[in-house]
Amino acid sequence: MSTITTVIKPKNQWYRIDLAELLRYKDLFYFLSIRDIKVRYKQTAIGIVWALFLPIITMIIFTIFFGNFAQISSDGIPYPIFVYVGLLFWNFFSQSVNNASASLVGNEGIIKKIYFPKLLLPASSIFVCLVDFLVAALVFVGLMVYYRFVPSWETWLVIPLLVALTYLVSLGLGLLLAAVNVKFRDVRFIAPLFIQLLFFVTPVIFPASIVSPEHQWILNLNPMSGIISAARSVMFGQTAIDWSALGIAAAVTVASVVIGLVYFRKTERYFADII
Numbered sequence: 001m002s003t004i005t006t007v008i009k010p011k012n013q014w015y016r017i018d019l020a021e022l023l024r025y026k027d028l029f030y031f032l033s034i035r036d037i038k039v040r041y042k043q044t045a046i047g048i049v050w051a052l053f054l055p056i057i058t059m060i061i062f063t064i065f066f067g068n069f070a071q072i073s074s075d076g077i078p079y080p081i082f083v084y085v086g087l088l089f090w091n092f093f094s095q096s097v098n099n100a101s102a103s104l105v106g107n108e109g110i111i112k113k114i115y116f117p118k119l120l121l122p123a124s125s126i127f128v129c130l131v132d133f134l135v136a137a138l139v140f141v142g143l144m145v146y147y148r149f150v151p152s153w154e155t156w157l158v159i160p161l162l163v164a165l166t167y168l169v170s171l172g173l174g175l176l177l178a179a180v181n182v183k184f185r186d187v188r189f190i191a192p193l194f195i196q197l198l199f200f201v202t203p204v205i206f207p208a209s210i211v212s213p214e215h216q217w218i219l220n221l222n223p224m225s226g227i228i229s230a231a232r233s234v235m236f237g238q239t240a241i242d243w244s245a246l247g248i249a250a251a252v253t254v255a256s257v258v259i260g261l262v263y264f265r266k267t268e269r270y271f272a273d274i275i
Helices: 017-023 027-039 048-068 079-106 109-115 120-146 154-182 187-199 212-222 221-235 245-274
Strands: none
Touching: 017 027, 027 048, 027 120, 048 079, 048 154, 079 109, 079 120, 079 154, 079 187, 109 245, 120 154, 154 187, 154 221, 154 245, 212 221, 212 245, 221 245
16 A cells, blocks of 8 residues: 655745745635734733823823923924824834744744745734734824824825835844844844834934934935835825935835845745754
8 A cells, every 4th residue: 555745845946935825825824913913912901902002101201201301393293193103103113023033933833843834924923013003093093183184185095005115124124033033042132122223213203304414315224214204294294205215215125025035035944943
């Protein structure tokens, strides 16, 4: 009696992304996302309300110390709503990168036991942060009503683009850090420190306009700078969108995704052996 043996081997063309395979595993992506959402708020007293509570508390603290005491400019926009937009996108980015960087090590068990596209793990971990972003955006809608800001029709076109860019730049950086983290666990210490330092060179608590024109290009190399500034421009209409800054943000985003994917795919075949 003959037996059939199935041998799973890594593909030689590591640089190729099998979109058809990812599509076949779409149900697994959905399962991983739902699982992470449940685990994130499991055994918490207020559950997903934490997605509202944290940015609100941070907004209040920043408003008191930076808006009132430090008198930081907000381009004529009420400081609470000004800083909340920055926090909305920044928290999405920072939480996504931290989650994605730890996604492979955190799922060591299933990586060693079964085959599936490992790309799904960091991608689904970022999707959880997208849910938090959408929940926190409800508070922003209330702030818009309170401060009587009416978004222009451009908002409905530009904001989805900015959210997509934030997702992609988080994915690119997250893929790179996740792959490195498999071999060097120092990433779990370096990533939060890197994100914290990056916060101070991102216009979250201050407008990009306070940076001198000759140094704007340095600020724009940080993709979150162009994204947050564009979000404020389109939502409040106080300033025009800086399309050059947004274009640089898009270019850096594409570069980060390409670099992250290339390194992730090149090292993916060794994850189960060394994780």
